[in-house]
Amino acid sequence: MKTFTYERATTPAEAAAAAARTPGSKFLAGGTNLLDLMKLEIEAPQHIIDIGKVGLDKIEPTPAGGLRIGALVPNTDLAAHTTVRRDYGLLARAILAGASGQLRNKATTAGNLLQRTRCPYFYDTNQACNKRVPGSGCAAIAGFSRQLAVIGTSNACIATYPGDMAVAMQALDATVETVKPSGTKRSIPLAQFYRLPGQTPHIETSLETNELITAVTLPPPVGGVHIYHKVRDRASYAFALVSVGAIIQKDGTGRVAVGGIAPRPWRVEAAEKLLPSGAKAFTAQLLNGARPTSENKFKLALVEATLESVLHQARH
Ligand code: SF4
Numbered sequence: 001m002k003t004f005t006y007e008r009a010t011t012p013a014e015a016a017a018a019a020a021r022t023p024g025s026k027f028l029a030g031g032t033n034l035l036d037l038m039k040l041e042i043e044a045p046q047h048i049i050d051i052g053k054v055g056l057d058k059i060e061p062t063p064a065g066g067l068r069i070g071a072l073v074p075n076t077d078l079a080a081h082t083t084v085r086r087d088y089g090l091l092a093r094a095i096l097a098g099a100s101g102q103l104r105n106k107a108t109t110a111g112n113l114l115q116r117t118r119c120p121y122f123y124d125t126n127q128a129c130n131k132r133v134p135g136s137g138c139a140a141i142a143g144f145s146r147q148l149a150v151i152g153t154s155n156a157c158i159a160t161y162p163g164d165m166a167v168a169m170q171a172l173d174a175t176v177e178t179v180k181p182s183g184t185k186r187s188i189p190l191a192q193f194y195r196l197p198g199q200t201p202h203i204e205t206s207l208e209t210n211e212l213i214t215a216v217t218l219p220p221p222v223g224g225v226h227i228y229h230k231v232r233d234r235a236s237y238a239f240a241l242v243s244v245g246a247i248i249q250k251d252g253t254g255r256v257a258v259g260g261i262a263p264r265p266w267r268v269e270a271a272e273k274l275l276p277s278g279a280k281a282f283t284a285q286l287l288n289g290a291r292p293t294s295e296n297k298f299k300l301a302l303v304e305a306t307l308e309s310v311l312h313q314a315r316h
Contacts, residue, residue: 001038008050012071012179012214015051019210020181022047027212029072030106032099033115040123042132056214059083065220068177071110071213075165076101078109087221090245093228094168100237110213113166113176113193114205117159117263118239119148130156131201141293147241150292150299152262157201158293160239160260161194167245167259168228169216170267177215180208187217194264201263224249225314230259231306242302248314252276256307258286261299279308 005022009015019025024046028034037043056070059081067088069078078084079095099107121127121139128137140148140158149160174190193205207213230243240260248254254275257267271285283304292300 002041002044004038004045004048006048006050008052009054012051012054012056012212013183015049015054016179016181016210016212017183018049019047019212022049025049025210027051029108029111030074031111032103032107033111037116041125042123051212062217067218069109069216069218071215072108075099075104075107075109075112079104088168088172088218089226090171090228090247091165091168091218093226094164094230094243094245097228097230097243098164109165109216112163113169113213113216115163116204118162119159120144122159131159131197131204134200134202144295145293146295147239147260148293148296149262150296151266151287151290152196152264153291154197154199154201156199157197157263159197159201159263161262161264162239162260163265164228164230164240164243164245164259166190166194167243167257167265169218170257170265171245171247171255172218172222175217176213177217178207178211179214180212181210185214190216190265191267197263204263222247222255224254227310227313229306229310229313231302242299242306244303244306244310246307246310246314248275248311252311254314256282256286256310258303261287261303275311279304279311282307 026045028048028050056072058070060068062068075095079092085092119140121129122132127139130138148158169190176188176193179185224247227246230240232238232240243259246256257265259265268286271282274281274285
């Protein structure tokens with residue numbers, strides 16, 4: 001690991017301002033992804049700003065009837081929260097489908113959103129990777145791509161976004177709240193938070209430099225059956241080949257976000273309109289424009305089969 005300097009911030013605005021003062025800064029919360037990346041020298045921050053003591057650890061009702069989740073709320077606490085379990089079951093189930101108990105104890109809400117891809121070539125510093133070293137190429141496109149994305153990709157990167165929690169939050173219409181070094185706050189709908197790779201796969205979100213996530217807000221709860229169905233190579237501690245986060249109503253309408261297939265949680269509202277017609281019609285619209293590789297084209301059928309299973313669960 002390369003050497004770095006360290007400071008501990010006491011407020012979110014102070015953390016953002018400190019980052020702006022020191023080039024090459026990174027915020028440290030749970031550290032479950034960042035520290036691994038630093039040990040591999042994929043991330044090499046010159047300065048660490050520990051935000052573990054800035055507050056941001058509350059789950060509170062909003063005046064609109066929704067929920068405000070502090071950026072530092074541990075995943076375990078969020079999944080176990082009474083209101084989340086009762087009103088946002090999809091979110092609790094998605095969180096519990098991810099990582100391990102120990103990791104969920106340390107991982108935070110904001111850190112979970114910002115976790116990096118698990119493309120194997122991203123982690124192998126002997127391989128070309130535009131996301132790790134812009135302009136160096138992409139070893140995955142002609143390489144081992146079974147886990148990688150089938151839609152939303154570019155000729156520069158075909159990595160998937162790996163998380164589960166964000167898939168649920170996408171279906172729940174979550175909004176990310178931030179503070180900039182100037183102290184200015186803003187709200188970013190999760191649907192606009194993740195960027196597609198294009199020619200700049202190293203830029204993964206719409207966050208500006210040194211902008212700090214302070215919370216995620218959820219709108220008032222949506223009734224219906226909440227299901228998170230994750231298909232993976234082993235029963236726990238594995239990333240999704242395909243995951244479906246769904247809220248299905250009695251009349252067959254609903255919301256569906258899909259993970260494991262794209263550089264961000266993939267939700268297409270035009271496809272949701274086709275839900276009452278069944279999984280086949282929905283999937284054809286959802287995956288319109290997909291460009292799978294020979295190794296991951298099985299995901300197209302897997303999305304349809306997973307959704308079929310979800311719709312079956314919702315009916316029974
Ligand atoms: Fe890197 Fe993306 Fe290519 Fe993977 S798919 S090697 S992350 S550029």
